[in-house]
Amino acid sequence: MGFLVKLGRKGLEEIDLYLKIAVETIIEGKIIAFPTNSVYGIGGDPLNLDVINRIYDIKYRDRDKGFLLLASDFEEVLKIAEFNDLAIKLANRYWPGQVTLILKKKDQSVIPPELTAFKNTIGVRVPENEIILSILDLLKNEGHLGILIGTSANYSGEPPCISGEEVVKKILSPIDLILDSGKSKSRLSTTIVDCTTQEPKFLRIGSISEEQIAEFLSIK
Secondary structure, eight states: OOEEEEOTTOOTTTTHHHHHHHHHHHHTTOOEEEOOSSSOEEEOOTTOHHHHHHHHHHHTOOTTSOOOEEESSHHHHTTTEEOOHHHHHHHHHHTTTTEEEEEEEOTTOSSOGGGGTTOSEEEEEOOOOHHHHHHHHHHHHTTSOSEEEOEESSOTTSOOOSSHHHHHHHOOSOOSEEEEOSSOSOSOOOEEEEOSSSSOEEEEOOSSOHHHHHHHHHTO
16 A cells, blocks of 8 residues: 545645645656545556556556546646537536546647557546646646546446545555545546537536536537
């Protein structure tokens, strides 16, 4: 087990030191587990191939399935992906939030092809959880890409963890730093929408329903 930090329900000012430690851990090429407003995630530097391979191994994940990413803001995503009109509408409405968008990767992308399983698309969202969003902002402020691998904390095919303590109990491979802020607000994963065409394709339904998104798009 790595270093488990119990954050409780403290404000950002009270946990500032641990957020900075998390950023240092990521920059050093290590792996963290963290809360989101859905399930707990495992992440690390998306530009580091060793980190990518290690997360594949931790999760026993097939190498033909890529990882989703978390970003600090829309501008950071523009560095790695292309937006069409549909993607812009959904990003403006649901980011930060519980919707992951599948976008086309930029040509000559800095993201290693192994992260996306050699596909020309990439899944990304801006999370609303203040802990992980603060970590992403700190990464950006340190001059690094404000983007993090954000895959669910579980072995592939098993239910995701909903607390830091559950990460410790369930995942036997060492994770360098585990940030525990208690149980997740929701057990549902994010909704995933393929935006590579002008018509949305729903790949996974989470806390935001297909009907909600369809209604939003119909009134735009």
